[in-house]
Amino acid sequence: MNQMPALLSIITFTPLIGVILLLFMNKNNHSVLRGLAMVVTLITFLASLPLVTGFQSNAEFQFVEMVPWIAAGPFQMNYHVGIDGISLWLVILTTFIMPIAVLSTWTAVEEKVKEYMICLLLLEVGMLGAFISIDLFLFYIFWEVMLIPMYFIIGIWGGKRKVYAAVKFFIYTMVGSLLMLVALIYLYFKAGGGDFNLLNFYQLSLDPATQTWLFLAFALAFAIKVPMFPLHTWLPDAHTEAPTAGSVILAAILLKMGTYGFVRFAMPLFPDATAKFTPLIATLAVIGIIYAALVAMVQEDVKKLVAYSSVAHLGFVMLGVFALNQQGVAGGMLQMLNHGVSTGALFLIVGFIYERRHTRLITDFGGLSKQMPVFATIFMVVTLSSIGLPGTNGFVGEFLVLLGAFEGGLRWYAVIATSGVILSAVYMLWMFQRVMFGELNNPKNQTLKDLNAREIAIMAPLLVLIFFMGVYPTPFLNKMSPAIDRMIQLSTTKYAARLQQQVPAGLQQMAPMVTTPPAMEMK
């Protein structure tokens, strides 16, 4: 094992060091502030690369660190972090997106640059922490910590209705996560104390009624974050009002918290409830796909359109994850990354034109291709990635999701969801056409400048990833597949075992064939 010790902590807290440094910087020296933030995020990204190389393709948590943290009364919380195949790529995605986000606001944010960068870096700490936590309490802490900087990012640097959007975002998310906290504590007592180690909770065998409630509480928190229909309405508002980097991070990483939560917590912890609620969630996911697509179709604001497309994409993820087979979950996970890359890129693109024109209304544009050919090309590629064109990343994930869902128990859901493929093409291309094609009528658009070097530099890595993940997703899939196997096993084994108890002997073969999980001792 050539795994560096404390690497995860280094990655997670490097941005915090950045925050501290920023606190002591002169707030008027914008370029230094930006540069520092850039350097810090870049260092974080570089530091996270050894995670990929050092990661062994097995189901275990790796790079594990454990330090006792809180021990009081009945509680034992640890600083217990580690990554497995499921979180590995999300961590990388986070560290990868952050420099881009910082770079994207180089000129967009001129006010309170210092605070802005602090918020961004704090946000990174929160996100990374949430992805690497094995201790549930720690997870919750980071989960909440993310909320604050995002709230400020939307609220301070946002658009006209920023306050409404920020508060809505905050309280919406807060309601869900607090209920999750209740469930978390309840679960802890159910487990009979000890610590908040996720692996211990995995071994619990809860009765179905309890599972139902706990699952609902967890699922609510995650579903709000995802966001799933009908809990999605905060998202278009938040996205529309947030500054570019905020939208990018929100779409690329924050939303993943929800789906990640399902995969990491809600499903493996509560297998019976998962089985019970799969039809409901799949229905909501499918409704989300179609619904968001239809709504996106008629949007007048580019950003809102992209926001709704996010809802649709995340619907795919949810569908795949709840298919509970290798293809579905892997597809869902991959789709999470894809969505991070391509929707992040879309928001960047919207940011570019917003910076130039200070409007996002589709009708204000038209014919930009002529004036901005490079932009047009990039926009095209990203659009295509977003609608899941083969060869781009979007396709692989979407395909695996649908395949998994089809192959698993969600056949008809998959059929309906597949029609979302048509709708996504409709709304994305229609938007693209109205923005980029047609005559360059609006005189304000006739003097637009094409992308500059910085902007191209922002987009280049994303474009590379779009194609790389589309053409060669194997490394991603390989690293995550053992962890996914384990997750599936956890989410189905206990349920299957219970089924077998209930089902008469003759029908036992009907239950899915699963093996018992490797013995993990309770602490």
Added chain:
Amino acid sequence: MLEKYLILSAILFSIGTLGVLIRRNAIVMFMCIELMLNAVNLTFIALSKHLGNIDGQVFVFFVMTVAAAEAAVGLALMIAFFKNRESIDVEDINMMKW
């Protein structure tokens, strides 16, 4: 024997309570509160007699002290208020609400 006293003190206590609720003059309200305290005192002493235990009477002693202290401070507060508002009517003690 005990019940009579307890009932009587209950009656007095209720009357005191009613007084607090229906009077508008702060001083009268305070007097009603004193009435309540006295009702409690009666309870204490009756119980003390009943139990053959002097603690209750000591308690009454302290209650009286408290009543005196409260009277001093309360009346001072009323005077201060009156100086500013020329009234001691509780309907005028109403600058802060909602």
Added chain:
Amino acid sequence: METLVMPAINFAAIMPETILSIVAMVLLLLNVFVPGEQKAYLGYLSLVGIVVAFFSVVSGWNAPLSLQEGFNGSVLQDNFSLFFKAIFLISSGLAVLISDHYMVKEECNHGELYPLILFATAGMMLMSSGTDMMTIFLGLEVLSVSLYVLAGFKRADTKSNEAGLKYFLLGAFSTGFLLYGMALTYGATGTTKIAGIAAAAAQDGTLSANPMFVVGMLLMATGFSFKVAAAPFHMWTPDVYEGAPTPMTAFMSAGPKAAGFAAFIRVLMVAMPVLAVDWSSLLWVLAVLTMTVGNVIALTQNNIKRMLAYSSIAHAGYCLVGFAAGNGEGTAGILFYMLSYAFMNIGAFAIIILVGKKGEPNNNVEDYAGFSVKHPVLAMVMALFLFSLAGIPPTAGFIGKFYLFSSALKAGYIWLVIIGVLNSAASCYYYLRVMVFMYMKDPVEEFDWMKLSPPVLLCIAISVVGVVVPGVVPSIILQLAQKAILL
């Protein structure tokens, strides 16, 4: 007839109270000689007293029983009361720090302020360590009488008068109920000693079904509910908090509330464990009412002091959740929470004091528009306090709330906790509202009148530490709290 036997006068058991009282009396004397503009020195002196008292509190920790008990079972300075005493000292210390700046600004820096604060603190301490209903009652009265005066301390200000008068009338009224409850308890058990009540209840199995005992408990509970501002006995809180001088509001929201809880807990948990079923269901209802009323009404408040008053009602509700749980974690949670609440609330009030302008208190949320532009650090700190009040990690407020709620969960009160967290989520709205104005609105004011007085800044700094450190590494304090529980 036996001769008079003086009880063992164990000064160790009332050492902090003694120190504070002596310092207060010294201050009263000195007050005569200190000219009006230099009353701040009295404040520093009282700080010295507080620090000394704090050391005595620290040294009393885990002391042997012989040093804890005194005065024939009138007082017991156990870890429980010591923890509370620390909270009182911290809140009074912080209140002293922010007082001078405000009082000078408002031109009412009478030297009596500091002795009164110290006496109030001593009263609180007696409440927390009293094991006789008389001690508790008298402690409560010392506290209340001081607070009536402190609330009405700005004599020339009608609002302050009004606050004092309202507090006085309602306080005295509630005292009536409290006393009646004590009388009935005395009647039912034949003793005023906490331990005696518990023993009587343990001996006589019928006592728990005796209405006199139950009603005695209920009336005492209402009396204490008034002190901790639990609905429907909370009505005085907003008006008094709004009208009282801001430092005193800060003080009142932290110390006396904790003192109320201290006595409340001791009476119910130590003296009346046999009625646990009754009082915990009562507290269940009170907690729900209190949280909901506090949070809901706070939503539409514009005056930040009044908003914090309602929020303090809500916070009392959270504590009642832990109290209703009736287990050790609940008590530890209240201890921890009251401690962190002292820091975060007084911290917030300190900033309110700084923002306030003479004549114009600038207490409305709108007055904070653009605060972050002019004073980024202070705004950040204010945001920190508000986040802590809202219970967002990694702040002390979160850990405290977590502990309280989990104790209730442990006791099986799931719905109570769910109502609690939903309330907590709703509370975000009004805390965020302040931040909305601080960060997301353009400045209207120049904030040029703000004088950054060092003691106030020190208070803020201490509060920041008190909010952040227990939030990040709560272990030590939680362990202390855990050791301070009664059961």
Added chain:
Amino acid sequence: MFDNVWLIPLFPLIGFLINGLFGKTIKEEKVIGGIGAFAVLCSFAVACMTLFNIISLPVHERVHNVPIFTWIKSGTFQADIAFLIDPLSCIMLMVVTGVGFLIHVYSIGYMHGEEGFYRFFSYLNLFMFSMLLLVMGNNLLLMFVGWEGVGLCSYLLIGYYFHKKSAGDAGKKAFVMNRVGDFGFLLGIFSLYWWLGQNHGIWTIQFTELAKHAELFQGCTILTAITLVFFVGATGKSAQLPLYTWLPDAMEGPTPVSALIHAATMVTAGVYMIARMNFLYIQAPTTLTVVALVGGATALFAATIGTAQNDIKRVLAYSTVSQLGYMFLAMGVGAFAAGIFHLMTHAFFKACLFLGSGAVIHSMHGALHHAHSHDDAQDMRNMGGLWKKMPLTYGTFLVATIAIAGIPPFAGFFSKDEILWQAFANPLHGDLNYLLWGMGALAALLTAFYMFRLVFMTFHGECRINPAAKDHLHESPMVIVFPLIVLAILSAVGGFIGIPKLIGDALGGVSNKFELFLTPVFEFSEEFNKTHGLIAAHHSAGTEWGLMLLSVVIAVIGISIAFVMYVQNNTLPAKFTATFPGLHRAVFNKWYVDELYDFLFVNPCKSLGNFLWKGFDVVVVDGIVNGVGSIFMGFSGVLRHIQSGYVFNYAFSMTLGVVVIVAFYIFR
């Protein structure tokens, strides 16, 4: 032996990258065009080598999988980037790269001076790349990559003149319609993969593997569903009923694009796909019937519309739709080889026709431009008598027209006749045969009619062009004419490699080389037909000869009608229109299908979207969310008034609290 086939798609990809990334800086049109064309030429060369290699092998060793790398692997699912080299793909390779190369060459001339010249060539190369992937992919998913890729390029190229709204609309329409088809294709992949895996433990999407296990599907009903959803995919891509409407609109793109994509290659992908999966289709008779009926109906339907169009390219577009219908008809009657054969010959003559029309338009455009006229350069009513001005174009165009009309011995005759014969003789569909044949024959009649109408209106009669522009009309440059000539030759002689058995026998044992060559691919189907007695053997040779003659006669009748109406008596069409105004209007307006689709799908979707957004999202969901907020605020607003400020009220609330609490406990 086939290790280097990956080069075939690679060259165009490189061409695409060079032109796409650096085209703007290169600027030099010759270099850009050269790179584009050369890339395809290289592919063509490799393809030729591959073909020779295949031919050199024994018949049963002609199927090869060439793996490159694993693309997606997840659980049991695996999709490789791997190529399938077999006779079918070889033929397609030849057609695609060959015709593609010619069109690239043509484009250098045609697109001269256009803005975004580099863009055009990079798109073309990308298209070649995708098409080659589609053709060579050894599994369904890789084929789907190409499938979507060509759709994308089609979109890009149709929208090449993006500043024209109609172009953008057409591109989008094409993409979306294709996506509808792709929806079917995807479902097909899913169901096929799932069914085979679930029931037989064979988790694969690879063609050769599937073919190996083809008999597992025998007699299972789900196969009908699977093949049908695949067919939905095919209808989208190949512009069959009901998804054909995008193809005529696709004529907004530059003409070489129409020639390459919307005539010769991409649109035949559906046919190719069905041929590729013939082993499934042959076992699903219901599907085959549907395929045949859709094909026949499309052939006829599109032909009717073709008779009334005035835009030269639109006529060709509808003719393409119609001819594709023929191919599907062939597929539907199990005549896979015949379908592929028609695919090939159609590629030759339709490419020729399109390029020829392009040359005409190019010339017209130039002339009208010189004359500062705003007349439509594509409207046949503005043309006429061009043969004198553009003799070479005319010649090649005429050859191709004769080929499409089905006059022997031109290529179209052999392929079309084979299809008609199979439709008539194949016992697969029982009595539907006659209907299918009838549709085919009627379509052939109309084809001959409208194609010659086109020729006559364009090249014959008097010149109706703006007089000022007349003198500027001229023959196109060599770079344009050369591909025309090559294609014309191919159209003329291309049919000989697939001479029907009957004629071959008559000529003395000349075998149908084409069919023989494809044997390994369609072997299973043939075997299947044999075992199930579905052999078109019970018709006499006389019948076949008779039908062959009949089809020629039909063609001639069509030509004659056109001649009568558009050369001899120019007033006839007008009279006809006057007599049947409704019919004409319906046909002229393409049977109002577009409007119908708007009414049925587009508008409802938009209004539904609007409703969901403004009605559901904003009013209901947000209403609830904000409503909860407002309720709380409302409560707050009311509750705060309890805090009346009056001490007695406060005392009252306290007393009430005590009373209630005590009451609860003592009366409990």
Added chain:
Amino acid sequence: METLFFTIVAAVAVLSSILVITCKNPINSALSLVMTFFCLATFYVMLDAPFMAAIQVIVYAGAIMVLIVFVIMLLNIRSETGKRSNHAVAISSIVAFFVLFETCYFLFRSTAAKEGMGPITSSVVESVGHTELIGKAMYSQFLLPFEITSLLLLVAIIGAVVLSKKKI
């Protein structure tokens, strides 16, 4: 005899206390309250607590009431100008009645601790003297509370001074 006496004094006490809350003029209320206090003092005597009766008269009637009357005079408060509205009074009365009703209800159902549990009987009071008993209790068992009262009074004095002294 004792019962009769109790009844008479109780009636006076109740009546005078009703007067306290009904008299319009605060002075009258105050005087009625004094009357009540005297009645209570009588009861204290009857309950073997003569010392308490004495301080009841001295402290309450003597000191506190004088203070109150003094303030009433000082502030020159006349009769209340307006009355609380009738239904406010009605509702309040109902609530107060409930207080009474509930108290009586539970009192009838409850039992006090055993009679004569403690050592203090009438004879003890007679022999030792009530004042001595109280004094001993206060200086031994309740020394701390007693000391606290000193604090309390000090606070009250300071408070009164702070709130009402003319100059600072």
